[in-house]
Amino acid sequence: MRVALIIGTRPEAIKMCSVHRALLAQRTESIIISTGQHSDLLDTAFAALEMTPDHDLKIMEPNQSLSAIASHVLERLPSVLQQVAPDVVLVQGDTTTALAGALAAYYERILVGHIEAGLRTYNPDNPFPEEVNRQVIARLAHWNFAPTDVARRNLLSEGVRPDRILVTGNTGIDTLLRVVERLGPRMTGRPYVLVTLHRRESFGGPLREIAGALLDFLAEESDAEVLWPVHPNPQVQAAAAETIGAHPRVRLCEPLRYTEFAMKLADARVVLSDSGGVQEEAPSLGKTVLIARDTTERPEAVATGQNVLVGRDRARIGTALRDAWNKPPYTGRLPAPNPYGDGHAAERIAAAIADGAC
Ligand code: UD1
Ligand code: UDP
Numbered sequence: 001m002r003v004a005l006i007i008g009t010r011p012e013a014i015k016m017c018s019v020h021r022a023l024l025a026q027r028t029e030s031i032i033i034s035t036g037q038h039s040d041l042l043d044t045a046f047a048a049l050e051m052t053p054d055h056d057l058k059i060m061e062p063n064q065s066l067s068a069i070a071s072h073v074l075e076r077l078p079s080v081l082q083q084v085a086p087d088v089v090l091v092q093g094d095t096t097t098a099l100a101g102a103l104a105a106y107y108e109r110i111l112v113g114h115i116e117a118g119l120r121t122y123n124p125d126n127p128f129p130e131e132v133n134r135q136v137i138a139r140l141a142h143w144n145f146a147p148t149d150v151a152r153r154n155l156l157s158e159g160v161r162p163d164r165i166l167v168t169g170n171t172g173i174d175t176l177l178r179v180v181e182r183l184g185p186r187m188t189g190r191p192y193v194l195v196t197l198h199r200r201e202s203f204g205g206p207l208r209e210i211a212g213a214l215l216d217f218l219a220e221e222s223d224a225e226v227l228w229p230v231h232p233n234p235q236v237q238a239a240a241a242e243t244i245g246a247h248p249r250v251r252l253c254e255p256l257r258y259t260e261f262a263m264k265l266a267d268a269r270v271v272l273s274d275s276g277g278v279q280e281e282a283p284s285l286g287k288t289v290l291i292a293r294d295t296t297e298r299p300e301a302v303a304t305g306q307n308v309l310v311g312r313d314r315a316r317i318g319t320a321l322r323d324a325w326n327k328p329p330y331t332g333r334l335p336a337p338n339p340y341g342d343g344h345a346a347e348r349i350a351a352a353i354a355d356g357a358c
Contacts, residue, residue, distance in 0.1 A: 002029040003353060004086035006077075006105075007053070008037030008069075008097025011172070011277045013045035014258055015092050018174035018346035019115065020051060026350050031084050035073050035097045036060050040232055041255055048258040049175070055080045063234055066096055066129055073100035081108045088113055088353055091137060092171075093276070094130035102140040112137075115171060115349060117144035118151030119276075119297035126295050128201045145349050147171075147280075147340060148300055168348040173341030176281050179262050186267055190225050193217070193321065194268035196275045197240075197292060198231035206312040207236070210292050211243030213317035214272070218249055221325060226250045227264060270324040272310075272317070279307055280340040286330030290320050300339035 003023055005016050016032075023030035034042060034053035039060045046053065057080070059072035073096075081089070081104060089105035091098040092115045102112045114137050124132050135158075138144065144160055146152040147170040155165050195214070197207060214226055230240045230252050244250045256264060262281070265271065271282050271289045279298045282289045289307040301307040310320040330336065 001088075001354065002031065002084070002086045003088045003090060004031045004033050004081065004084050004105075004110075006033050006035065006089060006091050006097060006101035008035035008042070008059075008073075008101075009095050010038055010041040010045045010255075010258075011275075012092045012095060012097065013042055013049060013051060014175050014277065015116065015170070015172040016090070017049040017051055018171045018178070019090065019092075019349055022346035022350035023353070026354055028350065028354060031055075031086060033057070033077070033080055033084070033101075035069075035077070035101065037064075037069055037073075037095065037097045044255065045258055055084070069096040070100045073097060074104055077101060077104040078108060081105060081110060086110060088143075090115055090349075091141075092116055094119070094127075094134035094137070096129065096133060099133040099137055102137045106140045111142040112140050113143040113145060113349070113353065114138065114141035115145045115168075116147055116151075117141060117165070118146040118148075118153075118155040120151075120154045121295040121297050123295055126201055126293070127199055127297075131297075143352070145345075145352075147345065150300060166348065166352050169341030169343075169345035170280050171341070171345045171349070172277050172280055173284055173338060174343050174346045175258075176262060176284055177343040179259055180266065180285070183259075183263055183266065186263060188267070190223060191269040191325075192225040192227045192267075193270045193272055193325070194264055195226055195228040195271075196231070196273045196278055197228075198233060198236055199274045199293065202274060202292070202312060203235045203239070206292075207239040208243055209312050209314045210272070210317060211239065212314040213321060214244055214250070215247065216314065216318040217321040217325070218247060220322060224249065224325065227268075228252050229254065229256045229261065229264075231255065269329060270321065272321065280338070283307065283340065284336055284338040286336040288324050288327070290317065290324060292317065298340070304339065 036058040057076040
């Protein structure tokens with residue numbers, strides 16, 4: 001049995017890492033095909049996770065369009081798939097790499113397994129274009145590996161066959177727990193808000209609103225700092241630098257290596273983010289994520305009160321930041337219980353593929 005993993009962006013590498021390891025552990029051949037939708041971020045993630053792509057399509061361009069990503073993957077992936085001849089292609093999540101990868105595999109008549117299947121907001125503008133990407137992947141996939149029961153129910157409501165869905169947990173939690181186990185003792189400095197923002201629908205006005213809320217918060221909380229590893233998208237870089245980059249208690253930095261980011265997450269007092277992966281990881285570390293979005297496809301931790309959907313309005317985010325900042329910090333033993341996974345998702349996926357059981 002030969003499985004090809006299609007990976008294009010940082011979170012795909014982080015979430016596929018545990019799948020790759022689980023496949024190899026059961027002696028299934030696992031071939032990594034990078035589209036290179038991300039260059040720097042992906043190389044850094046691969047290095048941190050000790051993964052080496054077997055093939056790299058190298059498609060990234062500065063300020064790339066969605067059509068350019070999709071068309072370059074569709075142009076370059078089929079010949080690699082013909083050469084590798086996998087029995088199964090696995091795609092992860094909702095990126096344009098995942099959509100184009102699934103479509104190319106389907107055209108080559110190779111079975112597609114979709115990891116992190118069934119996440120939905122049912123709002124095509126939010127997140128854009130991820131909501132439609134993942135809905136289309138569900139039409140192309142043979143196997144749907146749903147991280148939670150909510151995701152499974154979404155797929156069932158769309159007519160996906162129950163025997164083609166397996167609830168596994170999120171593979172990103174497997175990766176996180178493995179890394180966190182190895183974190184050594186850490187320095188405790190000034191308390192900080194950890195920020196990550198990159199969603200396309202927030203470019204422009206919403207990013208300025210969010211930054212404004214951070215400035216209001218810093219004005220009121222004189223001991224607080226902000227740490228923001230800035231996504232390399234030129235639109236995000238410019239917004240971060242122009243809005244709050246000059247504040248003396250704001251530290252803008254390059255994206256962090258995954259292991260270092262996990263440490264910063266574990267040490268943060270509050271997290272403000274529009275990231276999907278961070279919404280899943282932070283609860284494992286007992287952290288609250290203020291989700292700077294209007295909707296989320298990850299409602300489980302919002303339902304338990306661990307995460308809070310705060311939208312993109314300056315006043316509302318400012319209030320939420322102050323409330324979260326002044327709550328007593330989580331002091332339980334790590335990791336905390338997490339609705340997104342128990343650390344064994346990848347093993348379930350690998351076993352299902354080996355058995356042909358899904
Ligand atoms: C992509 C995914 C998004 C995912 C995010 C994870 C799509 C449509 N979007 O968004 O779902 O949440 O990755 O981070 O698939 N850039 C670099 N170096 C890098 C990466 C990006 O310079 O390593 C810059 C380039 O100018 C690139 C731009 O950022 O053109 C945008 O990258 P892109 O992959 O299109 O979008 P993301 O916002 O990263
Ligand atoms: N991450 C990282 N370094 C950083 C910021 C984030 O390694 O500086 C990791 C984070 O732990 C999570 C993933 O990147 O696993 C999330 O990626 P991103 O927010 O870019 O994408 P999304 O999850 O929203 O698709």
